[in-house]
Amino acid sequence: MTGLTANGVAHAPSRTVRTIILGLIGVIFAVPIVAMIEFTLRAGLVGGYNVDRWVALFQSGFTGVYRPVLVALGNSVALAVGTVLIVLLLLVPTMLLVHIRFPRLRRVLEFTCILPITIPAIVLVVGLAPVYAIVARMLGSGVWTLAFAYGITVLPFAYRAIQSNLDGVDVKTLTEAARTLGAGWGRVLLWVLVPNLRRGILAGAFIVVAVVLGEFTIASLLNRVNLQTALVVVSKVDPYTAVILSLLALAFAFLLLLVIGRLGAPRTRTSRRRTNVKGQA
Amino acid sequence: MYVLLFLAVPTLIAIGTGFFDNTGAFTLVTVAALGDPVVLTTFFNSFWLSALTAVVGAVVGAAVCYALLGARPDGPLRTTIDSLSGVLAQFGGVMLAFAFVATIGIQGMVTLYLRDTFGLDIFENGVWLYSTTGLILPYIYFQVPLMIITFMPALQALKPQWAEANATLGGSTASYWFRIAFPVLAPSFIGSLLLLFANAFSSYATAAALVSQGSQIVPLQIRAALTSETLLGRENLAGALALGMIVVMAVVMLGYSALQSRAARWQQ
Amino acid sequence: MNSQKLKVQQPTAPTRPGTVVEFVGVVKEFSGMRALDGFNLSLHAGECVALLGPSGSGKTTALRVLAGLESTDAGSITIDGIDVSALATSKRDMGMVFQSYSLFPHLSAGENVEFGLRMRKIKPAERRRRAAASLAMVGLDDHFDRFAHQLSGGQQQRVALARALVTEPRVLLLDEPLSALDAKVRVQLRDEIRRIQTELGITTLFVTHDQDEALAIADRVAVMRAGNIEQVGTPEELYSRPATPFIADFVGLSNRIDGLVRSAWAEVYGTSLALIDPSTPDGPVTVSIRPEDIEFAAEGLAATVVASSFLGSLRRTTVRLGDGTILFLQHGVRVHPRAGESVYVIFTGAPVSTEPVGPASVAQQQY
Ligand SMILES: Nc1ncnc2c1ncn2[C@@H]1O[C@H](COP(=O)(O)OP(=O)(O)O)[C@@H](O)[C@H]1O
Ligand SMILES: [Mg+2]
Numbered sequence: 001m002t003g004l005t006a007n008g009v010a011h012a013p014s015r016t017v018r019t020i021i022l023g024l025i026g027v028i029f030a031v032p033i034v035a036m037i038e039f040t041l042r043a044g045l046v047g048g049y050n051v052d053r054w055v056a057l058f059q060s061g062f063t064g065v066y067r068p069v070l071v072a073l074g075n076s077v078a079l080a081v082g083t084v085l086i087v088l089l090l091l092v093p094t095m096l097l098v099h100i101r102f103p104r105l106r107r108v109l110e111f112t113c114i115l116p117i118t119i120p121a122i123v124l125v126v127g128l129a130p131v132y133a134i135v136a137r138m139l140g141s142g143v144w145t146l147a148f149a150y151g152i153t154v155l156p157f158a159y160r161a162i163q164s165n166l167d168g169v170d171v172k173t174l175t176e177a178a179r180t181l182g183a184g185w186g187r188v189l190l191w192v193l194v195p196n197l198r199r200g201i202l203a204g205a206f207i208v209v210a211v212v213l214g215e216f217t218i219a220s221l222l223n224r225v226n227l228q229t230a231l232v233v234v235s236k237v238d239p240y241t242a243v244i245l246s247l248l249a250l251a252f253a254f255l256l257l258l259v260i261g262r263l264g265a266p267r268t269r270t271s272r273r274r275t276n277v278k279g280q281a
Numbered sequence: 282m283y284v285l286l287f288l289a290v291p292t293l294i295a296i297g298t299g300f301f302d303n304t305g306a307f308t309l310v311t312v313a314a315l316g317d318p319v320v321l322t323t324f325f326n327s328f329w330l331s332a333l334t335a336v337v338g339a340v341v342g343a344a345v346c347y348a349l350l351g352a353r354p355d356g357p358l359r360t361t362i363d364s365l366s367g368v369l370a371q372f373g374g375v376m377l378a379f380a381f382v383a384t385i386g387i388q389g390m391v392t393l394y395l396r397d398t399f400g401l402d403i404f405e406n407g408v409w410l411y412s413t414t415g416l417i418l419p420y421i422y423f424q425v426p427l428m429i430i431t432f433m434p435a436l437q438a439l440k441p442q443w444a445e446a447n448a449t450l451g452g453s454t455a456s457y458w459f460r461i462a463f464p465v466l467a468p469s470f471i472g473s474l475l476l477l478f479a480n481a482f483s484s485y486a487t488a489a490a491l492v493s494q495g496s497q498i499v500p501l502q503i504r505a506a507l508t509s510e511t512l513l514g515r516e517n518l519a520g521a522l523a524l525g526m527i528v529v530m531a532v533v534m535l536g537y538s539a540l541q542s543r544a545a546r547w548q549q
Numbered sequence: 550m551n552s553q554k555l556k557v558q559q560p561t562a563p564t565r566p567g568t569v570v571e572f573v574g575v576v577k578e579f580s581g582m583r584a585l586d587g588f589n590l591s592l593h594a595g596e597c598v599a600l601l602g603p604s605g606s607g608k609t610t611a612l613r614v615l616a617g618l619e620s621t622d623a624g625s626i627t628i629d630g631i632d633v634s635a636l637a638t639s640k641r642d643m644g645m646v647f648q649s650y651s652l653f654p655h656l657s658a659g660e661n662v663e664f665g666l667r668m669r670k671i672k673p674a675e676r677r678r679r680a681a682a683s684l685a686m687v688g689l690d691d692h693f694d695r696f697a698h699q700l701s702g703g704q705q706q707r708v709a710l711a712r713a714l715v716t717e718p719r720v721l722l723l724d725e726p727l728s729a730l731d732a733k734v735r736v737q738l739r740d741e742i743r744r745i746q747t748e749l750g751i752t753t754l755f756v757t758h759d760q761d762e763a764l765a766i767a768d769r770v771a772v773m774r775a776g777n778i779e780q781v782g783t784p785e786e787l788y789s790r791p792a793t794p795f796i797a798d799f800v801g802l803s804n805r806i807d808g809l810v811r812s813a814w815a816e817v818y819g820t821s822l823a824l825i826d827p828s829t830p831d832g833p834v835t836v837s838i839r840p841e842d843i844e845f846a847a848e849g850l851a852a853t854v855v856a857s858s859f860l861g862s863l864r865r866t867t868v869r870l871g872d873g874t875i876l877f878l879q880h881g882v883r884v885h886p887r888a889g890e891s892v893y894v895i896f897t898g899a900p901v902s903t904e905p906v907g908p909a910s911v912a913q914q915q916y
Contacts, residue, residue: 012351021348120483442651448638450665
C-alpha cells in the first residue's frame with residue numbers, strides 16, 4: 001500500500017521495474033558478445049554455422065600459426081607473476097609498516113598509490129620510453145622488465161583491495177598481542193598479519209593478474225609482446241582465431257573476478273557471526 | 282620508506298618527461314604545438330567523445346545500480362554483474378574492439394541483420410566504425426560497467442530510514458527522490474561522471490585496436506607521434522601531447538576535489 | 550491476558566484531547582514466520598505505553614505496522630476509531646524516531662526539523678520559527694545550522710525527536726531511540742523524552758528491550774513475547790504482580806526454583822507462599838521469587854555464601870543451598886556476608902508467580 005518491497009527497503013524498485021531495466025540493458029550488452037560467438041561459428045563465405053574453427057584451434061595445440069600467441073601468453077603470465085611479486089614484496093610490507101608504525105604517512109601512501117589512476121597509461125608510456133631506453137641498456141630488453149611499469153599501473157587496484165581488508169582487521173591490537181607474547185617483527189608479519197590479511201592480499205593479487213593480462217597500451221608502444229599485442233597481430237592475419245581467443249580471455253577474466261567476489265563474501269559472514277557471539281555474552 | 286621512493290621515482294620521471302622534452306630543456310616550441318589546429322581538433326574530438334560517453338555511461342549505469350538496489354549484495358545476481366562489470370571496465374580493451382567489429386563491422390552480425398532484414402545499410406554514408414563516431418558505442422560499452430562499479434556503493438549507502446522518515450513526515454515518493462536521494466547522491470554521481478570522463482579521455486587500447494590508421498583522438502596522436510618522430514615537423518610532440526593530457530586530467534581532478542570539499546560541508 | 554486497567558493520573562493534564570490507538574488481532578507474517586500473531590493493544594489518549602520484550606519478539610514490527618511502513622495480513626488498526634489500514638504512511642500523521650540515526654545528512658539540524666513542515670507547505674518564516682522552537686524544546690536552540698556529523702549521537706536523536714514533534718503529530722513512535730547511546734546520555738534523554746511527552750500530552754508508543762527504560766518512561770508497560778502481548782500494566786503492577794515467570798524474569802530479576810502448587814499455595818522448600826494467580830491448578834511448577842523476597846535469618850534454610858557484590862545502594866549475595874540450588878538475595882549494604890560463610894535464609898512470603906514445569910519453560914526466551 002505504500003509501495004514497500006518485502007524486504008523493507010522503501011526506495012528499492014519493484015520486481016517488475018528491476019526486471020525491465022536489467023533485462024533491457026542486459027540484452028543490449030549481450031549483443032556484442034553474441035556477435036563474437038556468431039562470428040567464430042560462421043562457416044566460410046557460403047553461410048551456415050559450424051564449430052570447425054574452435055576444433056581446429058584446440059586440435060592444433062597452438063602450434064604453427066598460433067605459436068606466437070602461446071609465446072605471448074607465456075610472456076603475459078610471467079609478467080603477471082612478476083608484478084604480483086613486486087606488489088607482495090614491496091606494497092604489502094609498506095602498507096603494514098605505515099599502518100602500524102607511521103599512521104601519519106597513511107595519507108601520503110594513499111595519495112601515491114591512487115596517483116597512477118590519474119595518469120593515463122599512454123602518458124606514462126611517453127615518460128617510460130626514455131627510462132626503458134636506459135633499462136634496456138642495463139638489464140637487456142627482456143619482456144619481464146615491463147613488470148616494473150605494471151607494478152605502478154596496478155598500484156591503485158592492489159592498494160584498494162588490501163586496504164579494505166586492512167580496515168576490517170584490527171592490525172594494531174593483533175600486533176600488540178603478538179608482541180606481548182614475545183614475537184619479533186618478522187614473526188608478527190608472517191604468522192599473524194599475513195594470515196589475517198590473506199583475503200585482501202589474494203584479491204589484490206587476482207586483480208593484478210587480471211589487469212596485467214589485459215594490458216595493451218604500454219606493451220604495444222614499447223614494442224614488447226604480450227597477450228593483447230599478440231591478439232592484435234593475430235587479428236590482422238586470422239580475425240576468427242583472434243575473436244575465439246578474446247572470448248576465452250574474457251571468460252577467464254570473468255571467472256577470476258568471480259573468485260575475487262567470492263573471496264570477499266565469507267568475510268562479512270564471519271564478522272556477523274562474531275558480533276552475534278558478542279551479543280550473547 | 283625506500284619503497285615509497287621506488288614507486289615515486291618512475292612516476293615522477295614519467296610526469297617529468299611529459300613536461301620537459303627529451304633533451305631535458307623546457308622548450309616553448311613543444312608547448313606551442315598544442316596550438317596547432319590539427320592538435321586542437323584532436324583534443325576537441327577526445328573531449329566530446331569522453332563527455333558524451335561519460336554522460337550516457339553515467340545515466341545508464343546509474344539506472345542499472347538503481348535496479349540492483351533490492352538485490353542482496355552477496356547474492357548471485359549482484360556477484361555476477363559485479364564480475365561482468367569488472368571484466369568489461371578494466372579488462373576489455375583490445376577485445377572490445379573485436380567485439381564491435383563482429384557486431385557492427387562491415388561483416389558484423391547486426392550490420393548484416395539490418396541489411397538483410399530491413400534493407401538498412403548502416404554504412405550508407407561511409408564506414409564510420411573506424412572513425413571517432415565508431416568509438417562511441419565501444420566506449421559506452423566499458424563506461425556503463427565502470428559506472429556500476431563506482432556508483433553502486435553510493436546508492437547502497439542510502440539508508441532505508443531516510444525513505445521511512447520522509448514518509449512519516451508526510452513526504453511523497455517524489456519528495457524522497459528530489460529532496461533527499463538526489464541531493465545526497467549528487468556528489469558521488471558527479472564524481473563518478475568525472476571519473477568516467479577521465480577514463481574515456483585516457484583510454485587507448487580499444488581505439489588503437491579499432492583504428493589502425495589516423496589519429497582522431499589524443500592517445501592515437503601520441504601513438505603516431507611516438508612511432509614517427511617527425512609528425513607535424515616537430516620533435517617531442519608526444520611529450521607536448523602528454524602534457525596536454527595531464528593538464529586536462531589535472532583540471533578534471535581539481536574539479537573532483539573541489540566537488541569533494543563542497544560536499545564535505547555535510548560529509549565526514 | 551490479565552491486564553488490569555488502572556488509570557494513572559497525569560501529572561499535567563493534556564492540553565488537547567489526545568489520540569486513541571487500537572490494535573485488534575493484528576497478524577503480520579514474514580515469509581511464513583509470524584512476527585505479530587493476533588496482536589491486541591490499546592493506547593489511551595495522551596498516555597505513553599512502552600512495548601517491552603526480548604529481541605525478535607515483534608516490537609519493531611508492531612510499531613512499523615502502526616506507522617504504515619509494513620502492511621498487515623489480518624486484524625485492524627484504528628486511530629481515534631477510524632481504521633487506517635488503507636492509509637499511506639505519509640497520511641497517517643505520526644512522528645517517528647528510529648533506532649539508528651536517521652537525520653538527512655545533507656540538511657542542517659534546523660532544515661531537518663523543517664522538513665515535515667515543508668511537506669505541509671508551511672510558509673518559510675513560520676517554518677523557521679516553529680523549527681527553532683522545537684529545537685529549543687530539546688535543548689538544542691543553538692545548533693540550528695549544524696549537520697548530522699557535527700552532532701553527538703544523543704544530539705542527533707534529540708534533533709530526530711524535534712523533527713518528529715514539530716508537525717504536532719497525533720501519535721509519537723519511538724523505536725529503541727536510546728539504544729545506540731551510552732549509559733549516562735541514555736538516562737538523561739530518557740527522562741527528557743518523558744518530560745516532553747507529559748507536557749505535550751501526546752499519545753506515545755515507546756519500543757525498548759531495556760526494562761529500566763520501560764519502567765521509567767511509561768504510564769503502562771506491555772510485555773511482548775513471540776508476536777503477542779504477555780501482560781499489560783503499570784510498572785508497579787508488572788513488578789509486584791508478574792503474571793508469569795517470563796514477566797517476573799524479564800521485569801526485574803528473579804530466582805527460578807522448583808516447587809509444587811497445592812490447593813492455591815505454592816510450596817517451596819517446606820515454605821508455603823501465596824500465589825499471584827490463585828486459580829493455578831495443582832502440580833509441579835517453576836516458582837519465581839524476587840531476590841528482595843529472600844532474607845538472611847537466624848534459622849531457616851541452611852546455605853553457603855558463594856559471592857557478594859556491592860551495587861551502590863544495595864548488595865547482592867549469591868548462596869548455594871544444600872542440594873546445590875543457587876539463590877540470589879538483595880539486601881542492605883550494612884550486611885556483608887563473606888564467601889564460604891554458612892548462613893540461613895528464609896522466604897518473606899510475598900506472592901509469587903508460577904509456571905507449569907514442562908516444555909514451555911524450556912523454550913523460555915532469555916535476553
Ligand atoms: N523485513 C523483515 N523480513 C523478514 N523477517 C522480518 C523482517 N522484519 C522482522 N522480521 C522478523 O520478525 C520477527 C520480529 O522482528 P522485530 O519486530 O524486528 O522484533 P523486535 O523489534 O522485537 O526485536 C523477527 O523474528 C524478525 O526476524
Ligand atoms: Mg526492534
